[in-house]
Amino acid sequence: MHIAEGYLPPLHAAAWGAASAPFVIHGARALSREVKSHPESTLLLGASGAFTFVLSALKIPSVTGSCSHPTGTGLGAILFRPPAMAVLGTITLLFQALLLAHGGLTTLGANAFSMAIAGPWAGYAVYRLLRRLALPPMVCVFFGAFAADLSTYCVTSVQLALAFPDPSSGFAGALAKFGGIFAVTQIPLAVSEGLLTVLVMRLLSQSSTGELVRLGVLAPARPDSTEAVAR
Amino acid sequence: MLPIDAAAHRSGWRHRHPLEKAVLGLGLTLSAVCLPAWPGAPLVAAAALLVLLGPARVPGRQLWRAFRVPLGFCVTGAVPLLFQIGGTGGLVTWAPDGPGEATRLLLRTSAASLGVLLFAFTTPVSDVLPRLVRAGVPAPVVDVALVMYRISFLLLDTVGQIRQAQAARLGHTSRAAAWRSLAGQGATVFVRAFDRAQRMQAGLAGRGYDGTLRVLVPTAAVSARFLGATAGLLAGIGVLTLVLERFVL
Numbered sequence: 001m002h003i004a005e006g007y008l009p010p011l012h013a014a015a016w017g018a019a020s021a022p023f024v025i026h027g028a029r030a031l032s033r034e035v036k037s038h039p040e041s042t043l044l045l046g047a048s049g050a051f052t053f054v055l056s057a058l059k060i061p062s063v064t065g066s067c068s069h070p071t072g073t074g075l076g077a078i079l080f081r082p083p084a085m086a087v088l089g090t091i092t093l094l095f096q097a098l099l100l101a102h103g104g105l106t107t108l109g110a111n112a113f114s115m116a117i118a119g120p121w122a123g124y125a126v127y128r129l130l131r132r133l134a135l136p137p138m139v140c141v142f143f144g145a146f147a148a149d150l151s152t153y154c155v156t157s158v159q160l161a162l163a164f165p166d167p168s169s170g171f172a173g174a175l176a177k178f179g180g181i182f183a184v185t186q187i188p189l190a191v192s193e194g195l196l197t198v199l200v201m202r203l204l205s206q207s208s209t210g211e212l213v214r215l216g217v218l219a220p221a222r223p224d225s226t227e228a229v230a231r
Numbered sequence: 232m233l234p235i236d237a238a239a240h241r242s243g244w245r246h247r248h249p250l251e252k253a254v255l256g257l258g259l260t261l262s263a264v265c266l267p268a269w270p271g272a273p274l275v276a277a278a279a280l281l282v283l284l285g286p287a288r289v290p291g292r293q294l295w296r297a298f299r300v301p302l303g304f305c306v307t308g309a310v311p312l313l314f315q316i317g318g319t320g321g322l323v324t325w326a327p328d329g330p331g332e333a334t335r336l337l338l339r340t341s342a343a344s345l346g347v348l349l350f351a352f353t354t355p356v357s358d359v360l361p362r363l364v365r366a367g368v369p370a371p372v373v374d375v376a377l378v379m380y381r382i383s384f385l386l387l388d389t390v391g392q393i394r395q396a397q398a399a400r401l402g403h404t405s406r407a408a409a410w411r412s413l414a415g416q417g418a419t420v421f422v423r424a425f426d427r428a429q430r431m432q433a434g435l436a437g438r439g440y441d442g443t444l445r446v447l448v449p450t451a452a453v454s455a456r457f458l459g460a461t462a463g464l465l466a467g468i469g470v471l472t473l474v475l476e477r478f479v480l
Contacts, residue, residue, distance in 0.1 A: 005343045006260065006264050006341075006342065007305070009264075013264070032371040034371075035371035035375070043378055043429075045375045046374075047428035049375060050386050054386040054387055054390060058413060091375070091379060101301050101344065105260065106264055166315050169317035174311075177314065178311055199410065199411070199413070199414030203414055203417075204421055204422075208418075208425070
């Protein structure tokens, strides 16, 4: 899903950088305010970012028998909210470019837009919408993670189609071409990531209720109730 | 520690100022992206390889292991350019200039990746992050990135240990077991990350933590000679590319 270094023409790379900037700056300001008012949040946010980075190192068994890795954007957005993910995701992408040679620096803006902005916002919107419809929490988590993964892949396809329109059918043809090629791997992966996110959330709701309450994912337990109720 | 960062700590240019290496590495990357792919990209790639394997003393085998990752992405990304959709010959046909465009893209992305690898293989991330404050990045964001960087390695080690323990207990023998094990890895890493953050918080509070993480940054002066040579190299590549493109090729 990462667009490789040098893949985008200079103008496109700059334009996607400019498109990502407001979200990242907004997230950075929110993060700075949070750290200034609660200095202890630095470590918690750092741990959250590290968790997002390490999530992308886990290998998912894919439908075809090979392995791939989750984007972690859906889980990150549900746990830490999209504005925080814009910053944490961008830092993660920077680390991936420098430490793992995944993605790149000229394509950082484009990758941040798809993976740290569009994916988390889409996933979080779907999650919140389904929660409002009073669906079971794990169904919401599945579709949130699925939507985050799928929207990341759709935005990446749009970015590539804009950069390399089809010689015959232009943008629409290129979108079908890139989307079609990615769909073979990404739709099964989105399902896989949705399932994995549900399993992780189930384990977390059993073992880390306190942390989930602190992050606002679970509502604090009422005095007369022993169980935390999902928001 | 991840292989690229470990190699950066051992690099021959480890003690050079990060700005010098950023100007060179990222300058080469920008040259690869902005100059005509032929013959610009091969020239950029040759210059990056000469510096990496020469003065920067990066082992060739390590460089190849790191480079084959972006190379795989580049090849996969170039394949769609070979085809077109909706031409006169049918729904999916060969694109008229498909091979040419795919080759140019492959050259450009390979050369650009080598430029970034030049920076990554010579500059540890721990040298770059504290200096970002001077570049205008808010200090709290840099602090969070520093904590992320430190904890990531510990968590990656943890994931490896958990995976080994799960394998020893036949945790990957069936598809269902593999999924359970994978979810266990994700959840355990989450718990460990927060546990570690809480313990670090307690430790820092005991040392009078006031909200800023002070780290020692190795002192290094920016060499005007190095920057001059870099500017000369980049200008030389640019001029040579344009001359070769116009008058020779």
